[in-house]
Amino acid sequence: MNLMWLIRAKRWAHRPPSTKRIKLVFGVVLACLVLVGVEKFIGVPEWMQLDTSKRSGLRR
Numbered sequence: 001m002n003l004m005w006l007i008r009a010k011r012w013a014h015r016p017p018s019t020k021r022i023k024l025v026f027g028v029v030l031a032c033l034v035l036v037g038v039e040k041f042i043g044v045p046e047w048m049q050l051d052t053s054k055r056s057g058l059r060r
Helices: 003-014 019-041
Strands: none
8 A cells, every 4th residue: 555545544534524525525426426317318419429420621
């Protein structure tokens, strides 16, 4: 195990994060999960999808 992770764990044990920070982290994770669920079950709008059928103007 890396020594820096042990130092970080020691700091967390002595000064745990505040309730606001824990709520913020869970809120961000929840928002990400909601977005993934909406994308999976409802889909994404056409303007957000990649258009791979058209070729770009660059030729090789």
